[in-house]
Amino acid sequence: MKTLWHEMNRRLLDNEDFILATIVASHGSSPRSEGAHMLIAPDLSIWGTIGGGKLEAEAIQKSRDVFDAKASCIHAFFLTGEEAASTQMICGGEGEIVLDYYDSQNNEQRQIFSALIQNLENGQKAWLITGIMANGRRQQCLVNASKEVVGTFDCEPAFYQKMVDGPAKLSIHSDVLDEMRIFIEPIIKGSELFIFGAGHVSHKLAPIAESVDFHTTIIDDRIDFANVQRFPNSQIVLVPSLEAPMPSLGIDEDSYIVIVTRGHMHDGIILEQMLSKELAYIGMIGSKRKRDLLYKEILSKGVFTEEDLARVFSPIGIAIKAESPEEIAISIVAELIRVRAERHVSP
Numbered sequence: 014m015k016t017l018w019h020e021m022n023r024r025l026l027d028n029e030d031f032i033l034a035t036i037v038a039s040h041g042s043s044p045r046s047e048g049a050h051m052l053i054a055p056d057l058s059i060w061g062t063i064g065g066g067k068l069e070a071e072a073i074q075k076s077r078d079v080f081d082a083k084a085s086c087i088h089a090f091f092l093t094g095e096e097a098a099s100t101q102m103i104c105g106g107e108g109e110i111v112l113d114y115y116d117s118q119n120n121e122q123r124q125i126f127s128a129l130i131q132n133l134e135n136g137q138k139a140w141l142i143t144g145i146m147a148n149g150r151r152q153q154c155l156v157n158a159s160k161e162v163v164g165t166f167d168c169e170p171a172f173y174q175k176m177v178d179g180p181a182k183l184s185i186h187s188d189v190l191d192e193m194r195i196f197i198e199p200i201i202k203g204s205e206l207f208i209f210g211a212g213h214v215s216h217k218l219a220p221i222a223e224s225v226d227f228h229t230t231i232i233d234d235r236i237d238f239a240n241v242q243r244f245p246n247s248q249i250v251l252v253p254s255l256e257a258p259m260p261s262l263g264i265d266e267d268s269y270i271v272i273v274t275r276g277h278m279h280d281g282i283i284l285e286q287m288l289s290k291e292l293a294y295i296g297m298i299g300s301k302r303k304r305d306l307l308y309k310e311i312l313s314k315g316v317f318t319e320e321d322l323a324r325v326f327s328p329i330g331i332a333i334k335a336e337s338p339e340e341i342a343i344s345i346v347a348e349l350i351r352v353r354a355e356r357h358v359s360p
Contacts, residue, residue, distance in 0.1 A: 017061060020060055025126055031053060033112075034111070035198075037110065049062070063110065072088065082114075085149050087112075111196060125141075137157055138199065139200040140199055144166065144168070146192055147192050155200070156176065176195070205267065206222050207270050208232065208247075209255070209270070209271065209273065214345075229247040231244050231250065233274075250262065266290075269292070269295075269352075270294065272296065284297055284307070297326070299327060331344045
C-alpha cells in the first residue's frame, strides 16, 4: 500500500519540491482532526486532503508564499459556522496548520526519508521530529525505537535527549523550545488487522477494512476459503488447525484482532490465546448468549479474569441491527475506526 511517506520519498527521489500541510491543532469542530496531511506541489495540485472547503483553499493559497520563500510556516485558521456553510461544510472550528517546505535537493532530507521507508518496510516504529523557527527555517531528524538518529537537530543537549528518549506517543504532538516549535509524529506501518476465520463475514470485512487503511491478515485452516482469489489484498496464513497454538504472527500492542471463525470452540481457543497479549482491539462475533457461555467456560479454568474478558468487544461491531455479512462487516469496521481514532487522540 502506498502511504503518504512513500509518496513523499518518491517526490524527493524524483527531484520534486513540495509542501506537507499538516493539521497540528484543532479546536471545536473542524473538517479533519490533528495529524491530517496533504501534499501540495508547486503547481498547487494536491495529494490527500485536510478536509476540503475554505480550510483547504486557505492552505493552498498560503502555499504560494511558502514556495516563493522556500520557508516553512505555521498558519492559524478559524472557520465560523457561516463560513463552513458557504463552502458546503457542516462544521467550523479553529486551529493550526503547518505548511512545511521540502527541498528535494537537500541530501540529508533524502537520507531521513530513506531511513523512514526502511523502518516502515521492516515494521519498526520511528518518530519524525521537525523543528520550525519563526523565520521559517527548519530542521528535521528521524528517531527509531532503538534510539538511533538520522539527520541533525540543533538544540540544547537536555532537550535533544528528551526527544530521543521519550517521543513514544501514538498521535502527533508538539513542544516549544525558545522560538522553535517542534512537532513529533509517529511513523508506523499502519493499522494491522488480524482476522481469524476466512468465511463469509471475513470475505466482506477485509476489503472494507482495507479501504480505510487497515492492513489485513487472514488466518484459517481451509485453503478453499483462505486464498488469494478470495482475499487478493490480504496476507494469507494457512494453519494446520484452528485448534492448535497459533504461529508467530507479529501481533503486538498496536494490532487489531477480529475473531470470526466457523465455530464456538474455535473462537474460544483463539480468544484464550489472544487474551494473554496486549492489543489495540480484540473483537469476537456471536450473540450475547454464546459469549456468556464461552466466558463462563474460560473463567472456570482459572487463568483469566472478568477484567481480562472486559477487554473484548463482543458482540462485535457497532449496533446497527446488522444481519447480512456485508452489514456485519460494516458494523465491525465502524467499531475499528472508532477505537483507532480514540487511541490516536492526544491525552
